[in-house]
Amino acid sequence: MFMILVIVVSISTLYFVIPAVSDAAEEPKTFLTHTGLAIQTTGDIIDPIGYTGELLEFDPESYLRDFDYGTVSELEDGTILREFTITARDDQVMEVSPGVFYNVWTFNGTVPGPTIRATEGDLVRVHFSNEGSKSHTMHFHGIHKAEMDGVFENVGPGGKFIYEFFAEPVGLHLYHCHVHPVEEHIAHGLYGAYIVDPKEGRAQADELVFVLNGLDTDFDGENNFYGANTVPFYYQHHPVEISTNELIRAYVVNILEFDPVNNFHLHGTLFHHYPAGTDTVPAGFNDMLTMSQGEREILEFEYKYPGLYMFHAHNTEFSEKGWVGSFLAKDTNKNISDEI
């Protein structure tokens, strides 16, 4: 009788244990729902949009100093031609914070898109393809013909468009999708920085790009996360390494949706700032900058003393929801002389 009881208990235990073991071994899949919500689950989905969102990896570390100068050639009249290939998609998913998945819409697979860079007077030619499921465009800030403005000529799914214009004026500009509702197309990530360098160049510096943005991960028209270059708290966990007594040039673009203003506050030093980077005379010497949506500023500064210095939105709601980082200023010259 005792043996029968043991056998019954053993079989019952296996019945409950084995399915649990096989479930645990299943890899969770990422799905987009028809509302655009990105979820991960091992279960069956009853509300699928019909495809699985591709998980996107984005590295804010490499984005920071990554400039796309295009493919360069020279026209017969001596004009420099810079050609760029940009592809829009709207089906990818990014884990923007541990366990939080968001349907990102991308130019060349990143949010922000690549930092497009040219020199004043260059001919810029952008070969744009829309591989998304919705219409998209590229609207560049700057001086160009009306038909190159990327506003009225919607590029449908599978469509292509070539934008061509001369790089002018000198400055820090912006590009973004301009299809309605523009708010939705920008909030999902279709934007990037566009830099036009002066012909004579700028002073040698360690150059960094910060695109200030936010993430409305629950679609209520308010941001749940804020950041510089998309990933909340990234530069707090991975401080930006710079050198003391070296000129730092930060290209700061505010593309934050839903909130009317954003700001940039620097600790331990002050910066000269140039609105839109269009003038050679700084507008001020400050440690605090407030920008409305679409505004850009070039900041130039140096650290006198080595150490860890914060930079963040002075609006504490934004900084406590991710828009905070640090510079790790190292006394590089001292280290070199020590080694010698």
Ligand SMILES: [Cu+2]
């Ligand atoms: Cu769009």
